[in-house]
Every structure is written in C-alpha cells, then in structure tokens.
Amino acid sequence: MEFEISTGKKAGSFIKRRISRIVLYVLYGGICELYSLDSRVKDEIDSWPEGMTYCLACSEKGPRLFFRKSQNQLQRLNPRIQRYYDTAITFRSLDGAFDVLTGKMGIAQAYSAHAFSLHGDIGTAMELTRCVDVVESYLFPRFMTKRILKKVPGKETSTLLVYARILIGALRGAYTPSAEEKKPYHIKSMHKKYEES
C-alpha cells in the first residue's frame, strides 16, 4: 500500500514539476545557443565524441532532458522514447532538482549535498557541469550566480542576446525532440530502471 500524499505536497510537487520542465527546456536552449556564442561552451561540446548522449533527470519519475551531440550540433531527444545514454545525472528528489534549476543551489553544491546520483563516467559529467556553469552565468542574475558558483565565469556575449536567441529557437521549433530513439556513443544498459518504471 502506498502512502497517501497530502494536498499541499501534491500541489507543491505539481508546480515544481512544471517549473522544472520549463527550466530544463530553457537550459537546453541556453546550451544550444551558447554553443555558437561562447567559446568555452563550444570547446567543451567540440571535445565530446559523436553520439555522446546525456540525461538530466529531476528524480526517477520527474521531468527528464535527453540530448546528444550529432554532426557538430546538439539534438534534443524525446524522454518518452529515448532509454539509453552515456552519462546520466539523476536528482534524488524533485526538491533537490528544483533548487538547482531555480538557482538556489549550484551543481557543485548539489554534488556536495549528495543531491544527485551519477550513472556513467564522472569525467563526462564534469564536462557537462562546466557547460552548465557557463550557461547559468548567462541565464541567472549575478546576485544568484555569485551565491551558487565558486567563481562566476565572465560573459562573452550579452544575456539579452542569449534569451532572444532561445526565444527565436523555441518559436522556430529548433528544440523539438527527435521522434525516434538515437544511439548513444557507448550503448549502456544502465537505463533499465526507466524502462521498468
């Protein structure tokens, strides 16, 4: 028998789930746009092998972002279809993910607080976290980034331009997920949990 969830927690969880889904979308848009606008993000992504697939999951049953590198650009994958990845960061709770996605906590702080588990190579996760740190420096206001990042990376372009490009990208459907399952760089069977659930 499952525990019955209180109405307050249920409503809070619903809101956090919705907001997390939106932020994951904007985060992906930020990574995509900064790939062509910021040399640090470009260098990181260029170093990923073809087909490198990441999964960022806000808890086991929460919203998930799948994306992979494909022909020198990023491709968003449909979390309902895609099961396999090379590296996955899975937050232990929706609340932990919400804190990170809304700028209350940085990735390093979340790692220190055991807020997520990692499936796959820690090195590839480090590459992604460096990208996310740069993206956060554009998407979040400075008072937030000063609190959550050990050192705020300098900007190579304006935040306004990044947001404008994300908006245009969203309008022209640039972040529409692929309709089919894609092969990651190293096919792993670590995603059994999601298949089962």
Next chain:
Amino acid sequence: MIPKYYEFQSSAKILSGRHALENLPSELKNLGAQKPMILSDEILEKIGTLQIVLDALAQGGVSEGGIYTRIPADSSLQVVHNIAGEYRRLGCDSLVAVGGGSVIDTAKGVRMVLSQDVDDLLDIWGCENLSGAVRIPFAAVPTTSGTGSESTLVAVIKNEARRLKMEFISYYLQPDVAVLDVRMTQTLPPRTTASTGMDALCHAIEAYTCMQKNPVSDAYAMGAIQLIVQNLEQAVKKGKDPQARLAMANASMMAGAAFSNSMVGVIHAIGHALGGVCHVPHGDAMTILLPHGMAFNHRVLKDEYARLLYVLAGEETFINTPEAARGKEAIRQVWLLRRRLHALCGLPVRLRECGVSKSDFALVAKTAMNDGAMIVNPREVSYEDVLMILEKAY
C-alpha cells in the same frame, strides 16, 4: 559551521591491535560467512604476510573457499570479472581482501559484480547509483597505511580496453570489517611507509577542507592528522615499532572514513592525472603536490588551515603564531614534515625526481580537469591553474 545538509556513513567494524587477525574468524561467522574467498597479491604471498592471515583463519575454523593472488598493481576490470567467475564456480559466500589499495579495490569490484548481479561492471559505473542487492560479507585487511581503502566508499578499477581508470563511489562499497593488525605493515620499507603516510595526511587535510566537509568527517580528519604527525616519522625510522605502526594504520583508516564523506580536491585530481599520464606513484604525487595545492587553496581556506596548525605543530606553535599567519604556518609545517621525510628516506619532493617531463603537463592538466575531485575543491580551478601548480611542483 554545520552545512545546510550532509550525509555521513562509516559502516566498517574496526578490529584494531593485538590479535585483531585472530578475531577475524568470529567476525566472519557473525556476518554469516562460512566459505570466504581470499584475495591478495603475489608479493604478499611470497613474503609470508598472506600466510599470517591464512593461519588466523585456519585456527578459527574457517573453511577456505578459494585464494586468488594474481592481482596486478592496478586493479583491473578483467581481473575483477575473472575473480567473480571463480567465486561463483567455487561456491564462496564472502570476501577477505589482504593487501593495499589495489587488492581491496579489486575486492570491492568483485563485490559489486556479485551483489548487483551484473555481468559487466560498466553497467553500474557511476557515483552513488548502487542499491543494496545481494549482501556479500566483506572483510578488508590492509597491508599499507595510506589508501584508507578499508574504510572508503570509493573503488578505482582500470579498464584496459578503454585505457581509463573507472571510479565508483557508493556507500555499498564500504567493507563490513576492517582489520588493523601491525603484523601486516611491519615489513613495509621506510620509503613506502613515508609515501603512503603522506597519502593519508593528504586525505585528511583535503577531507577537512573540501566542500562536502561536515562535523563528523572533521573529527575523523583531525584525529587522523594528529596521529600521523605524532607517528609517521617514527614508523619510517623504526618500522618494527608496534605503537607507531598501529597508530598509522588507524590514521589511514580514519582519514579514509573522513575523505569518503567529504571527498578530496585539487591535489588528488592532479595526483590521479599524474598517475594515469606519467605513472607517478600515488603517494609520491600526494607528497609533492600537498603543499602546493594547499598554497593554491589558501585564499579561500585561511581559517581551516589555521585550525589545522594546532594538530600539525602543537599548542605552543599555535599560540605563538599570530592569528593571521596561522594558515600559512600550517602549510609551512607540511613543507617541513616533507623535508624531514626526504632526509630520512629520500621521499621525492619534486615532480622532476619522478620522471615527469614538462611536455606531459598539458595532458596532465586536461585529465585533471575532468577528475571528479575537482568539483568539490573549495576554490574554482582552471586549466591554467593546474599548469601553474604543476610548474611550481616541478
């Protein structure tokens, strides 16, 4: 200061001191183990260290499940899979690892394969991603005092096919029992004693200063530093001194428990890379990098280093040093300890003494930047910072 949130686990039961090994059979029985597989290496078998453990097990009426001693200096994925196959074939029910970090890490790998019921470790590669499945009783008998692997939740296993060292972090990797018996470490040569002791010191100092630090890991780290400062030089000078050896074994275990729960930072990140790229022994890399890494972090860790001065140099030096200068004095004390060990047994203090070439720096720095330890270092580290630390340590 208490962190907003922290976790701590150190679940290994410690058997430390006189007749510790002779108490291992009863501990195995408590864990429900009747037919353990013994893992060790060929050198320990040759010099008779393994036989001491086997004698203790035989005397305690433990049946031998199997003995595997072909474990290489770097724990390997292939060896882990071979041992897991042997374990199943022989019908063993538990693991006893007798050796240094490599043997204990191999045992952790075997335990992961068996307990998670997977055929390939690659399927469960990651960090805090394991769940408790089949319980395999596991006892670790360390034969060095440095890695602290007997109490850590970390295992590093080499993947020969992909030429990389796979890091696994999980609370399920901690052994059930850790046996600290001076008979296991008394034959360690002075140079190895010094090098592994400095590794333990580095674990404790980084554990005390990394982002995951918490009041419990701090207590373990402080205790470990105190024991190392009081006993390392004696253990190097007089290897047969049982008090010094036992203190170092305890220090190593405590430092392991501390860093398991607060992690390590830039010094280990660069040290791992130096090991992977230039094959610098881990303890030597830690010895060389420790004061340089501390100097790099000093800007954000003045207060923590100042508190460390009390255990590094004693009450008198602590009181006589102006408050603002205590952090730097702590680094100087580490520097002095390193110099004394160099004079005692030739412990290397510069990278050039370990065959590192400046042309390797770029690859070392690139590798270090992707090390998981970087994320918990309290100061942001850039590629250029790593190059600067390497230059200074050269």
